Amino acid sequence: MRKGKGRFTGILMTACLLMGVLVPGTASAANGSVTIDYNNTIAAGHADVFGGVGNGPNDAASIQQLKDVGFKVVRVEAWMEHLIENTNLTDYKNNVNDIQNPDNWNWGAIDPLNTWYDKGFKIMLLFTGAPPWLTHSGGVSGVPKDWGVYEDIVKKVYQRYHGKVSLVEIWNEPDNPSALNLSGSPYESGNNHPGAYNEIFYHVTNAVRATDTQNTVELGGPTLAGGVGWPAYVTYILDDPRNRDNFNFISFHVYNGEGTISNVVNDWRGWAANRGKPNLPVHVTEWNYDAGINGPTNGGTPINTTGDETISYVGLKLNDMFKVGTEGAYLFSLGKYDHNYPFWHIEQGGVLSPKTRTYRLMSTKVGLGDGDSSIKSTSYSNISSALGAVNSTGDKIGVLVNRDTTTNTASVTLNNTGLADGNATLEIYEASVNNDATSIKENVAVTVNNGSITTTLNIPANSVIGFKVKGTSGSSEAIFYEDIDYGGASGSLGKGNYTLGQLQAAGIQNDWVTSLKIPSGWTVEMYEHDNYLGTKWTFTSDQPWIGDEVNDQASSIKIY
Template identity: 25%
Template sequence: MTDERRGNRGFRSIHVSPDFRRVNNPHASPSLFGISNEPSKDHAEQVYPLLAESGFRFQRGTIHVNRLFDERFPDATLTDWVQNTGGMRDPGSWDWRPLEWLTNAKRHGIVAQLNILHVPRWLSHNGEVTGVPLDWGAWDDIIGVIVSRHADLIDSVDVLNEPLTPAMLDISNTKYQSTERAAGELYRRTARCIRTHLPDVLIGGPGEDRRGGEFGSIGTILRDQRIPDDELQFLSYHAYHPDPGSDLRLDDLHALIRSSGRPPLPVYLNEWNHDYDPDSAAAEIVGRRAVAYTLRTLLSLAQHPQLAGAAFMSALPGDIELDPDQNAPGLRLNQAIYDWNDHEQATLWPQAAAFRLLSVHCRLGEGPFRSHSLQMTANETIAAFTGACGVRTVIVVNTSPDALLIETRDPVFNGLRSSLLDADGATTEGPPSDVIVSPFGAAALTLAAP
């Protein structure tokens, strides 16, 4: 597809010859242009228009179930629930602000996947949000109200989040012999409740952070014959890795599915980024390599037909503490997508421009698209796509600190239009031939109709 040399102008030069006859993925989904979690609720009015303009098409947002009660019923007990003390069982008295993101997502044309996690403290076996429900009837009542109340806004439900992590699920002093079994039981009961109230919504999970082997609790859930196929319609997991697309282990996951006797299942990569250290100083997260890293990952993920969607981590702010709805008091996170700028105005991080280039400028966010080829080296990544609208595009990502000249001698580039994206997230129109890509930047080469 390319040949490379160093030109007499002092920077690398490559000749690109795309092969549109080859198809790696005939139905890549716009839901690959997704984002995980949600903006702080007080910022949503500003942030959602920016996300939509940047071409985000999918959101895996959360409800930490305890947040429905924490502020309205801070000292509640299970007895209070049973006796309906203070009208506690009346959904009108619950705090629904943590789910306002569903309305914002729908208003801005973003597909909404609801992630359900954590337990009200008054319902938990250990008095913490990480516990197991003491009363499954109360849990069913709450889940039923959540999904029924928002039925028109929910496209799918992702049950659980990294359940083998103690901060998510702690089985100390319970009857469960393993966290996998507890996660499986919590998944089964929650999915059953959701299906009772929403007969058509897609249900899956469990948002695992393990890849390989049993994929955490996924193996246990797959083999549980009490879970019918219509209550396990997709699987979800996470990847924090310098090259997430190279470490998905999808073949291993599908072998696990087959061994369980289940039919093939679509997969969501519901959190991805370079790493999950909240204070990460990685250039791929907070430095000059962030745009190139994000683009390179998106190009790689688009090659996998098994992926129904993917969500960049995260939709959260990066310059202030997280909203209490995230159950992480005092935490600031570098895996973010916007700054709040001294509590005045939201501005997106440069990574958002990578989504805009592919989803909006190249029109890949308009519908299912075809991924034709992918070439990845240490210095560049090159991919070719045909959008649902028929527009053909070649994307070149420069992952080196040197400028890159793209020679466009191939006749396929007759009538070329080019756009350039730099490491700061700025986009400019490029020349009709011999395009120069800045360090850690990218070029979108839009071809004339065949």
């Protein structure tokens, strides 16, 4: 959602994305409880959930600050409003004053992409709008009236950043009449926004693929703002043979207060599956508390910006999206302080807003931003949210959120840790008003009994607690990875024999293992078929690549 000053006077949210209340949860007398089962995988976690919209900062120092706290991916907006000015359609087609040469275009609004890339961010590039002289309505949000010229411009924009862009998103909030103006276009009759968007999608795709001939960039949309009529956009795109194979991910925006996002993620997946394309990745390319564009000094919502309650609010939302395997999420926005505008992460004097403490804790300290993780079955009561996972390096972790105004004490049970009986430690991090999560808050001594740990943790008011489970030198597990060099999703196992069903319960899929880590003195036997049948391969040390013969072959495993 583009919320630059003067662009939109407001955004109407529909009933399916209900607004929450501003005040965090009230104090609760009851203690909380949390149970995590590390042998029960419910979703794959993705580091791109730690993303943001790159409005505002374009200096290297500010971008480095955001990188250091754990942001991984940025959405850069390629608005074409001022890209090619002082011309008209006829002059462009006749190349008057060499106007078709991109060296003569104004790249100031898009070129900050280069700094984000140089700082190590993964890049999503949003193509939206068109030069006003190119549209039926005469405005930047109008439907292009010459598709050949529109494709020529899009192609040259993409060529400028080819090799730096991983994802391309097409148009911004086409269900908002202010963002896709059908006036004067063939789609004005019948108010056919899905049809207009489908045509735009085709021409942007065609222009990008002219350069990206190996289909290395993922293309997606429809980047919707509201909730009414969403399935129609999926129907148009997936029923159009020109677009179906190039529709690589789904994107939408949510500003719904305390409400969940996970249900909307699942709705989108269901709509795509109903059109014969299941398991499409989903990116929430804008999210925050509400969509009002007034700053706090003008009656806006502080929780969008700098309020201390943003610490626990961000934890609540990130946990929710991780639980359903959301592939990407982009907080709006990564901008700098502006008292008239309610979306920023960098305050006056370059100080980061409180919400970045939660990003630091979840992304860097417990390692959910280091790569794909395995999200585990977690139940909880009388606390705001809880998440259990095994991160990409095999650490068993947990994230607990307290939105209440007083400290909560939670009884925490961790099952199937893979640790031998004896002593272990929980390495605790805290994001709160009084703790910025830059270092370990404390190490809590715990006892492992039959692979389980039970302890009690205090969660301060309006805070997020993260922990890693650390075993003793004699407590360990074998870790199995989906990709080479210990990459991709992972699952871990203690000593024992595991059929295919037991492997899948631990997050290790059939014909899946590509690399593994083995504790010193242990032996791992992998079998070609279930129930320890077929060819057997034996390993006694770490394997960053298990070899062509064994790769993606294991269906049962013995560890001793």
